[in-house]
Amino acid sequence: MKWKYYPYIPVLLAYVVLFLIGKGVSGMWQLMSMLFFYCALGQAFNIFLGMTGYVDFGYVAFLGVGTYGMAITISKLSYLQGYGILIIIAGFLLSMFIATLLSVAVGAVALRLRGAYFAIATIGVNEGFRFLIEGAKIWNGSEGIIFMSDLNRIIGSKSASSLCTFWADVFVVIIALLAALVTLIYMRSKIGYALMALREDEDAAKVMGINVTKFKIIAFITSACFAGLLGASAWALKTPYVFPPEVFEIHYTVEAIIIVLLGGAGTLLGPIVGGLVYGLSKYYLSVIVPGFQLLIFAPIVIIIIILFPEGIIGMIKKRTKGRWVERFII
Amino acid sequence: MPLLELIGVTKRFGGLVAVNKVNMRVEEGEFIGVVGPNGSGKTTLFNLINGVYFPDEGKILFNGRDITKLAPYKRAPLGIGRTFQIPRPFLSATVLENVAVGAMFGRLGTNLGIDEAFEIADQVINRLNFQTLRDKIASNLTPIEKKMMEIARALAMKPRLLLMDEAMAGMHPGSINEMVGFLKQVAVEEKIAVVSMVEHIMRAVVGMAERVVVLHQGSIIVDAPTKDALTDPKVVEVYLGKASEE
Numbered sequence: 001m002k003w004k005y006y007p008y009i010p011v012l013l014a015y016v017v018l019f020l021i022g023k024g025v026s027g028m029w030q031l032m033s034m035l036f037f038y039c040a041l042g043q044a045f046n047i048f049l050g051m052t053g054y055v056d057f058g059y060v061a062f063l064g065v066g067t068y069g070m071a072i073t074i075s076k077l078s079y080l081q082g083y084g085i086l087i088i089i090a091g092f093l094l095s096m097f098i099a100t101l102l103s104v105a106v107g108a109v110a111l112r113l114r115g116a117y118f119a120i121a122t123i124g125v126n127e128g129f130r131f132l133i134e135g136a137k138i139w140n141g142s143e144g145i146i147f148m149s150d151l152n153r154i155i156g157s158k159s160a161s162s163l164c165t166f167w168a169d170v171f172v173v174i175i176a177l178l179a180a181l182v183t184l185i186y187m188r189s190k191i192g193y194a195l196m197a198l199r200e201d202e203d204a205a206k207v208m209g210i211n212v213t214k215f216k217i218i219a220f221i222t223s224a225c226f227a228g229l230l231g232a233s234a235w236a237l238k239t240p241y242v243f244p245p246e247v248f249e250i251h252y253t254v255e256a257i258i259i260v261l262l263g264g265a266g267t268l269l270g271p272i273v274g275g276l277v278y279g280l281s282k283y284y285l286s287v288i289v290p291g292f293q294l295l296i297f298a299p300i301v302i303i304i305i306i307l308f309p310e311g312i313i314g315m316i317k318k319r320t321k322g323r324w325v326e327r328f329i330i
Numbered sequence: 331m332p333l334l335e336l337i338g339v340t341k342r343f344g345g346l347v348a349v350n351k352v353n354m355r356v357e358e359g360e361f362i363g364v365v366g367p368n369g370s371g372k373t374t375l376f377n378l379i380n381g382v383y384f385p386d387e388g389k390i391l392f393n394g395r396d397i398t399k400l401a402p403y404k405r406a407p408l409g410i411g412r413t414f415q416i417p418r419p420f421l422s423a424t425v426l427e428n429v430a431v432g433a434m435f436g437r438l439g440t441n442l443g444i445d446e447a448f449e450i451a452d453q454v455i456n457r458l459n460f461q462t463l464r465d466k467i468a469s470n471l472t473p474i475e476k477k478m479m480e481i482a483r484a485l486a487m488k489p490r491l492l493l494m495d496e497a498m499a500g501m502h503p504g505s506i507n508e509m510v511g512f513l514k515q516v517a518v519e520e521k522i523a524v525v526s527m528v529e530h531i532m533r534a535v536v537g538m539a540e541r542v543v544v545l546h547q548g549s550i551i552v553d554a555p556t557k558d559a560l561t562d563p564k565v566v567e568v569y570l571g572k573a574s575e576e
Contacts, residue, residue: 190435196423204418209436
């Protein structure tokens with residue numbers, strides 16, 4: 001059987017090019033870091049939204065608890081000097097663990113619901129979690145956790161600043177690459193075909209022997225895991241503080257949905273294209289027409305969705321059918 | 331031991347008794363036509379056999395095993411395949427992928443790798459003379475092609491019992507003959523019992539079924555070899571009304 005991983009080449013290429021632009025052109029790193037985040041966010045969310053067709057409005061909660069996972073680990077273990085890197089690894093593990101726990105809890109209840117009912121059930125998850133933290137004063141409640149000084153203590157102030165300004169973004173790229181790899185592995189395995197089947201017709205899938213609940217939960221947990229990691233690096237390590245209202249903001253879920261749909265839901269390259277289109281428009285529109293960026297951006301989104309209902313990659317995939325580039329695009 | 335046995339199966343929706351104390355047996359490799367006018371309970375009967383609904387009363391045995399309350403996705407691996415009245419293809423996938431999904435999660439599913447599933451799908455498509463459509467996206471198929479693909483998908487599951495819901499309706503008589511011939515051949519080779527359900531007593535049933543079960547208002551009124559069933563006064567009455575007294 002022929003090699004099945006050609007589509008990973010453009011994924012790698014995209015991030016290498018972005019990375020080189022960020023490093024090579026002065027003043028570009030900040031923009032690239034934003035693009036990395038949006039691409040990674042799309043890539044992680046796509047595993048659930050794109051592959052199952054279910055919309056999770058509470059998705060940002062997984063990033064939120066991921067941020068907390070890292071913040072708690074660093075602030076609680078800051079007395080262990082000299083173990084800097086290990087503490088950060090522990091932070092990533094805890095982030096992933098909490099996000100997984102939350103996804104199992106939410107998934108076990110909400111994934112029994114279908115379509116729009118699922119979306120409605122999840123819409124309160126992030127707000128609910130925020131009020132739980134603030135109200136019950138868990139993890140410092142509404143005061144949040146500020147752990148810059150803890151970070152300085154465990155790895156030194158110089159490393160801490162390069163961690164915040166450079167390595168946190170590199171971690172985001174690594175997470176995006178891992179999420180893309182897992183997406184591709186899923187697509188090329190029974191999991192991918194099961195998810196495709198249940199996305200297209202859940203009842204027919206059941207009758208054909210597919211345990212739809214199991215596969216939905218697999219996709220949900222995988223997607224949540226990456227969201228936890230993303231929160232831990234893009235939010236906790238990049239800005240070493242965490243406040244509940246900021247990390248449970250539904251706005252990010254909406255951004256993730258737009259990115260996935262723009263690029264092409266359920267495609268491998270879609271989140272990258274969607275993340276780039278979204279990030280670049282957001283950035284440059286706010287420079288060119290400050291204050292009016294959303295007014296301009298909204299019609300752009302509408303036009304793209306009308307022209308390419310299957311997303312940009314969905315359209316390209318159709319156009320390239322039968323040509324040699326086909327093998328790279330999925 | 332019969333392949334499938336229904337014992338006193340009843341299903342109600344509110345006050346409506348959709349399937350009423352049905353007793354039915356299907357032997358291995360048998361061809362059965364389930365006939366009945368619109369609303370007679372045929373589709374409900376199918377949904378009970380493959381687990382979309384659970385019966386309110388009665389038992390369903392498959393190969394001697396009680397499957398009355400078994401989840402639908404656990405029945406396909408036992409060897410129960412099905413096609414739908416209105417085809418339900420996975421529209422974004424190609425014909426080959428659709429058929430391969432059948433193989434992946436069907437009776438051989440658990441031990442089957444992806445590549446082997448695609449091989450089986452290829453074989454089924456070749457047998458059906460479907461090669462030209464192999465790489466077409468399912469949403470671009472004609473309704474008839476969708477029906478054919480659904481049959482291919484069900485056969486790729488390597489079922490022991492195949493439930494066909496109005497599979498031939500709307501097909502060209504020529505294609506029906508071809509399809510019936512093909513199905514018979516495959517079913518005999520692979521020892522598949524076929525239960526085909528139709529609204530009207532069509533030539534297809536006559537040509538294919540060894541036995542006909544006639545449903546009327548949720549109950550079986552006739553269960554007899556095809557020729558006898560078609561001339562049974564009760565069947566004539568269901569379809570044409572009672573003979574006038576005059």
